[in-house]
Amino acid sequence: MTAAESTAGNVQEIISQVTYLAASVLFMLGLRSLTKPDEARRGMQLAALGMLLAIIGTMLHREILTYTWIVTGLIVGTVVGYPLGKFVPMTAMPQRIAFSHMFGALAATLVGIGEFYHMYQGEQPSNPSASDARFKMAALGFEVLFGALTVSGSFMAFGKLQEFITGKPITFKGQNVLNGLLFLAAVGCFGWLVVEPNNVLAFYAMVGISFAIGFMLVLPIGGADMPVVVSLLNSYAGLAASATGFAIGNNVLIIAGALDGASGFILSIVMSKAMNRSFSNVLFGAFGSAGSAV
Amino acid sequence: MTGFFQLYVFILAGFVGFLVISRVPHLLHTPLMAATNAISGISLVGSIVLAGGQYGKLPTILGAIAVACAMTNVVGGFIITDRMLTMFKRRDDKPSSPADGAS
Known part of the structure; x- marks a missing residue:
């Protein structure tokens, strides 16, 4: 690389970082305005502008070499997303949001799997050094854990609200034990991965178990609690995005993900209070509601 | 060390999220949920890096x-x-309606 090329690269990197900084500020301002009825619209526009800047900033990255697939994906996403936003009736709002979560979380999960594949399984595995790999694996672990359980959880929430699946809470004997075992298994795989990051079996087992946990978490929750669940899943999707940021070293992902994670969490607490529902019931699913379910 | 730096960023941003949302009026619950849903699409950034890198x-x-x-x-x-x-x-103009699509 010549001196001129590296200077150009540096300038590009600085522009990209400034764009990210602006995007992060816009997300915060947007979120703040969204809590005030008369400014909410402007807040949404600020957040949308932030998203646009984040996309532009990412496109400027030096690692990005081909744009074909990115542009294809962006076009497909726009074509699918536009009617989903424009023509869904207002009464179907919570399930629409759940459906949308499924897409966002699926993206985070796929990125996690792609990163893992690149690290150890691809044609040219990058095989990072042990300490780097541990840190990255911890981040990737959180990413696919939250991502996968949000995908299946959102799918269940969508199904219950759309009434593919009965809106009544589904409980059965031994549910708590099963959920506890699944949870322990996921944590076990996660721990295993941090100790031995190149363990392919543990990684995919963890993805599978997280999917199962997502189903199990929403199964015992009734339709009336569903908006709170959707908001909680929003929080998980944010945490997954944030973990992606840790894994690939990207601050705008960490910031937007953390904003989303925290605000989704607090919003679900506020919502369950406003609706007079028990938040711990929703958070712990079967653990809280198995006895009191009607 | 980068890991610790990232953790600081995460915690501070999370704190901002907490503070900003804690006093949201009931009326705005559903729109806020929809907006944060859109923001959680930030995983787009990670996706772009994966799709565009070799x-x-x-x-x-x-x-x-x-x-x-x-x-x-x-x-x-x-x-x-x-x-x-x-x-x-x-x-x-009709302030009597709560206008909350979620509940």
Whole structure:
């Protein structure tokens, strides 16, 4: 690389970082305005502008070499997303949001799997050094854990609200034990991965178990609690995005993900209070509601 | 060390999120949920990196699918928030209606 090329690269990197900084500020301002009825619209526009800047900033990255697939994906996403936003009736709002979560979380999960594949399984595995790999694996672990359980959880929430699946809470004997075992298994795989990051079996087992946990978490929750669940899943999707940021070293992902994670969490607490529902019931699913379910 | 730096960023941003949302009026619960849903589409950034970097065939395909999924989330999320908030404007003259689509 010549001196001129590296200077150009540096300038590009600085522009990209400034764009990210602006995007992060816009997300915060947007979120703040969204809590005030008369400014909410402007807040949404600020957040949308932030998203646009984040996309532009990412496109400027030096690692990005081909744009074909990115542009294809962006076009497909726009074509699918536009009617989903424009023509869904207002009464179907919570399930629409759940459906949308499924897409966002699926993206985070796929990125996690792609990163893992690149690290150890691809044609040219990058095989990072042990300490780097541990840190990255911890981040990737959180990413696919939250991502996968949000995908299946959102799918269940969508199904219950759309009434593919009965809106009544589904409980059965031994549910708590099963959920506890699944949870322990996921944590076990996660721990295993941090100790031995190149363990392919543990990684995919963890993805599978997280999917199962997502189903199990929403199964015992009734339709009336569903908006709170959707908001909680929003929080998980944010945490997954944030973990992606840790894994690939990207601050705008960490910031937007953390904003989303925290605000989704607090919003679900506020919502369950406003609706007079028990938040711990929703958070712990079967653990809280198995006895009191009607 | 970068890991610790990232943790600081995470905690501070999370704290901002907590503070900003804690006093949201009931009326705005659903629009806020839709807007944060759109923001959670930020995983688009990670997807773009995966789809555009030369990581090999499978990661590129996974990345392209992820870009499409995340973009669906972003576009759909913002459009729906906009629709919801426009609806509020019209209902402003009838303050008696709670206008909460979720509950």
